[in-house]
Amino acid sequence: MEGVNVAELVERLGSEEDAVRKMAVFKLQTNIGDPSFAEVFISEGGLTKLRYLTLHASGNTLAYSLTSLSRLLDVDKGWESINQDLIERVVELVVQHPLVNILRGAMSILVAVVSHPHTSASKTSQPDSFGFAALKPAIGIYPQFLEMLVTRLSSADHALCANALQLINSLMREAITNDSEAEWPKFIKRLQDLGIVKAVYALMQSTALQDLAQSILEFQGLEKVLLRKWRNVPLDLHKSDHRRALKCLHIASKPDSAIEQFDNGDDSSNSKHRPDKWRRLGFESETPKWEFEETGYLGMMDLTHYVRNHGDSYQKVLLEQSTRPWEERCPIARASLAVTALLYEHFEVEKSDPNDSKDYLALDSRSGFDKIFKPLILQWPRLHVAGLQAFVRLWKATGAKREDFSKIVELTRVLIDVVVGPAPRTKDLKEVEDEMEEYQLPDLRRTQMEYLELTYEDTWGHHLRQVKDELNHEAVQFVKEQRIRCLLQGAWFPNGLGYKAEAGPVTKQDLKRSVPSSYRFVRLSHNRRYLHYADFESQSSEEPELDALNDKIDLSIVSSVVSNVSTTSPSSSTSTLTPNPSQPSSTTKITIHGYQYPSSVPSSPVHTRTNSGGKVMTSHSSHSRKEITLLTLYPQSHSLASEWLDGLLMLLNQQPITKETSKLIQLVSNYSLKIRLLNVRFDDPSFLGEEPEIPSREGLDEDYYYDVFGGA
Template sequence: MDTVNVAELVERLGSDEDAVRKMAVFKLQSNIGDPSFADIFMTEGGLTRLRYLTLHASGNTLAYSLTSFARLLEVDKGWECVDQELVERIVELIVTHPLVNILRGAMSILVSIVSHPHAGSRASEADLFGFRALKPAIAIYPQFLEMLVSRLSSADHALCANALQLINSLMRDSITFDSEAEWPKFIQKLQDLGVIRAVYVLMQDSALQDLAHPLLEFQSLTKVLLRKWRDIPLNQETPEHRRALKGIYVASNPAKGGVDEAAENSDDSRRSKRHHPDKWRRLGFESESPAAEFSEVGFLGMMDLADYVRSHQDEFQKILLEQSTKPARQRCPIARASLAVTSILYEHFEVDKSEMDDSKNYMMLESRSNFDKLFKPLLLHWTRLHVAGLQAFFRLWKATTAETEDLDKLVELVRILIESVVGGAGRTKDVQDVEEELASFEYHRLRELQMELLELTYEDAWGQHLRQVREELHHEALQFVKEQRIRCLLQGAWFSLESHSKSDSGPASRSTASHQYVQLSHNRRYLHFGDFDSVGDRAPELDALPEKIDLSIVSSVVSNISTSPDHSSSSTVKTAPRQASTKITIHGYAPSSSEHSKSHGHTRTGSKSTQKEVVLLTLRPASHSVASEWLDGLLMLLNQQPITAETTKLIDLVGNYGLKIRLLNVRFDDATFAGEAPPVPVREGLDEDYYYDVFGGA
């Protein structure tokens, strides 16, 4: 300011030569943003001359004048020169002028005028500020809003930012100060002009830096709108609300739905209600007083339901027609489903988040890495997401053959679906791809995701207790599988013999035998076996097996079958390299002649260190499944850990199902269980008044 002679500058602004005025106003635009300079400038009479140039200049002189006037208003000075003539001139420039540098300054001036009530004190003439200040000019230039929205697709990012700032200012002022009847019309007009699509494209653009602040403000204003609609209670006495409800009913095609349409068109509403006891229940409401069911989502829920019915009327009527043939408890509650999806989206996008929280987000804009966290372009396509979420609900209802009592479970599944698909979508993911993913997400995959989220939730809340439950269930599962494996040994099994195995298979002579039958004794202390020429139709009796091994002398079990990674290094198990045929070899300490003569194989008295380890028995299982059962059965019988992947998987499966049952308290016919539901046991005299204690204390 020290190098600028303000009086001389003001004098030059009034020069008859355009070149002099242009240089003066060019210098002015770089200094007028200093409040002290602005005070001196106004004291010297510069404000009147600047206003004159703003109204009458052209070219670069006009561009510099607009920028200077905009910066003067930004420091909250020069308001006395703002009148209808000036506003009309600025609106005219925006509608008719093509030059970017002129448009930027003009839009900045209107942003200050529209935002003035929110920035400081209001002038005595209230109509000179806010959105109302623009309405007379817009009446003269009705294409103003259309031109403004079209600037959002300009290649000049600074112009886009200015246009969006002005749109934001108009929206905020309209929402705050217009009547309940006026602001929705203005918002609807902007949407009809394509503002949503234009801002959506800008949010997905890679060059966000110049537009970050106005884009974030538009996103915040979108939440303000959603909150405002949600906070409007549905009132059937309000003509607009009554029309919306009637529109939904008429779109349902009541004549085909089994309702007397002639009676509905009657002026006597009480008579209509008498004729239609299920008028609203048929559409999925819980009662015949639908207004009360909008208490949580307000008019926003009505808008979402009405939009779906209007845009997908054929689908709506088809679903109603299909449902009309089913019992009441099996009918999909369309209206309640719609309200639930609205509520899910409302929570997902944190619409209730205060503007104080949004203001903190502006501080995060300094880093480009935060853009993907802050910007939620999908929020702008609220209606499309609602339709996609509602259609996903219908699909899940049909896939699960749900009934009315399952409504809350279905709502929770849709919530998880939206959190997964919409929440997992990146900033640049197109809304159509999100819609397709919502439509194709498989039910069983969704249930798996639900279980993972449920376990994480309980892990956070009950970390230590949940770990303890897991450990208990793992131990129970281990004991359960141990008993199952040992019962396979108790049942007995056939094994093949090979001619070269004679020396490896114990003391019995096997010159002609081709098969071997092995069975665990009932007291689980001996392994009985015998060789046979062929596999008989019936398993031999235990007494018919001539040989037996006292399990107390078994030292180790060797196998070449695959083992689980966690147990492959067990010191008590020798795992040989993979061979052509599966083989299990039981090693033990050879009994002395005196001990061998004792009946029932009583325990030896000698030291194991002095005894020789020999092969007691070799088994050749016919399949991998039998090999897993016998190898792990033998190991667990000897109080050792199972080692095959098949057994480990079975233990994990049983333990996980136990956890799911405890967390969800699911029914046996729940889709969590794969395949057919297990049959219900039947016993004479047994009624339905019983329960299962699946895991003791569960």
């Protein structure tokens, strides 16, 4: 407000020269959004002059006046200037004026009027001054108003599109909230007949989202509010439109046609007293009203839409099913209501709120728009038809019976989640319909099993993790015992490498022809306290006895175990350990270090560490005495290296480090888990979250026994 003389500005607004008025109102629109400026402006009498310009000006002066009044209303000032004359003038501009800058301001004023809260402090002396009711007299004079609003949604000016959609949203919200039960459905139907859904669907799939995001999201939220409101309307046969809808289902089935005659087994065309009038259409009883309790009038709307727009398919299904036994017939009406409930749950209609769009203002990226926009919900009727036809197809493909109804419902749920759920924002509806029609049953079954596994993980996650931890501990102990038993059995190791007695220098070919100069046999003592070993000139077929092994190592003096093997698996599935690339030879090497005297061993535990060469080691921490090499082993296979390296580590109460041992532990743990799960029956009450039934003791005396399978 600095540098602006409000009194002078107000005086210029009343000037007889249009250029002076235009300049004054141009400056006004840039300052009127400041509440303090607005208060001074109104106290100086500027509101009356601004209202006069809004009613009588033209061109840019009118455009600036509309924008100024709109911004004044945004700061909750100037409501006393709003009356039917001004509203009629603004509605006239929306309908008849071609200039975009004038249309924007006019629509903004109408949005403020429609959205203005109904509080005693804000009401004027005139009734129906705000809300949708304030526009109804003017709309009566200009009945093409709504049509022009919907037409504006296809404008190339994105800001005008956003203003038009914002005004439509305000009208819808006001009608849903404050109109009578008989009025708001008429208004919504009129908008739908004018093509509002088609227009917004096109905007939602377009690339022009930055300026329209909030308005589109608000419309999406209002669409969910409508679905929820229709669902909450109970089917009432005392209402004429509800009775007509139910009667439509019966008439569209052509009860006097061959379907009825085939069902009766005669040529009678009188179906008034048929005992299965409604059950033939797929209801469970001859009183279908109660079957709409879950879906309300929304379920009736979906079913009647299918019957009216796909009458041939409806009659064909009824005719096909009439040739089958009663238990094998697909209940088309129940299936329709089930699909309505599935879509309602899939789109989380119950959780929606038109104000949710405010939470998404920060999501301005294209990826964010793809996550929050759900254009398929605007195509609810066609999506319901696709789901219902898929239900019928799955019923036929599985050879289902009435008792399998819930299973086909679950398959349809998975189909909707797989096809509709991940569908991108720009995906064509026809593609979605084709996918739902062509999705094969085996693929659907496989996906269903994957979903079930995820569901069980979510339901039993805490308990499964506990079981897995217990089984993993048991598997580690099992593998530890297996590895130590390998040490107890003993193994042959080459003691060193020599070369064949041939003249000449040592070459690469000689390295390939290298052979062990002797062999060393190593075995763990029965008490697991000593490692016995001895060297032999050759490897015998019989393993030496423990008495034949003259040398031994007291494991209490072992300080570290060093190896040049890798702890990760290479790309080949046949190998678990690979030599360290820094080593000149491909020979695997395990070196056992220790202290010379047992008394020098510290009491601190052994820890695993990695040396500078990438070698895996275990050693006592915090010991300053120098280690000596106690024993060196050259295992010639990956399995043997894994057994002895991890066996020695686990013998020293350390964790195994090789991939092969880890895979073995995981394998044992997984098999143990599967065995335990095989003992769980899916029909067990505890699995279903139900309390098991307590057997009755009625009629029992002292001479009885309890059968754990059959009860008392």
